[in-house]
Amino acid sequence: MIEECLQKNANGTFTVQFEVSHTIPACNPTSIDTIQVLCTKKRDGTPSYRFALHIKDASSEMDVICIGQVAEELLGITARDITERPENCKAAAELLNDLMSPGSVCEGKIRSILGKDGKLYFILKSMFCITAGIV
Numbered sequence: 001m002i003e004e005c006l007q008k009n010a011n012g013t014f015t016v017q018f019e020v021s022h023t024i025p026a027c028n029p030t031s032i033d034t035i036q037v038l039c040t041k042k043r044d045g046t047p048s049y050r051f052a053l054h055i056k057d058a059s060s061e062m063d064v065i066c067i068g069q070v071a072e073e074l075l076g077i078t079a080r081d082i083t084e085r086p087e088n089c090k091a092a093a094e095l096l097n098d099l100m101s102p103g104s105v106c107e108g109k110i111r112s113i114l115g116k117d118g119k120l121y122f123i124l125k126s127m128f129c130i131t132a133g134i135v
Contacts, residue, residue, distance in 0.1 A: 003059035005122065010114035017107050017130065018055040020099045024063060025051065029097035032089040038071070039079045047079040053099075053124065055108075064110055066124045074099075074127055098129065105130045 005014045028034045038051040049071035052063040072078050075092040082089055098104060108127035115121050 001059040002055065002057050002062055005110060005112060006060060006062060006120075008112065010112050010120055013109060013111045013125065015107065015109050016055075016057065017105055018057045019103075019105060021054045021056055021061070022100065023051050023053060023096070027051070027096065029093050029100060032086060032093050035075075035089050035093050035096065036082055036086065038075075039082050047083040049075075049079045055106075062122060064108070064122045064124045070124050070126060074124075103131065 002016055002018060005012070005016060008014075023038065025037045027037050038049055039047045040050045042048050049067055051067075051071070052065050054063050055061060066074065075082075075095055077088060077092040082092065099106060106127055106129050109125040111123045111125050113121050113123060
């Protein structure tokens with residue numbers, strides 16, 4: 001349960017079942033163009049994923065940071081392809097739409113870390129959809 005993750009100390013890894021309500025920054029997965037907001041540029045100018053998923057279950061809700069290879073595996077497309085080949089974004093947008101559909105239940109491994117600012121953060125390590133949403 002998410003509530004248990006929030007109550008534990010940093011540097012723990014948890015397996016949780018949850019629903020994804022939205023992304024941060026907000027992304028409309030029905031629009032191929034808006035999926036590009038999930039990417040940023042690194043200092044060297046290369047594109048990379050940098051977003052969070054707002055997840056919830058019966059006990060609580062929280063934001064989970066989704067970056068790097070985990071984000072690429074989740075969306076099935078590299079950050080470079082999202083920014084340089086927007087015509088290839090359709091499948092990623094459909095995947096994200098399925099994840100955020102009401103009734104979709106996912107399972108993920110989440111790691112907690114203590115940030116330099118003293119706050120507890122959660123990083124997505126892996127995730128898959130157990131049930132597809134009700135359309």
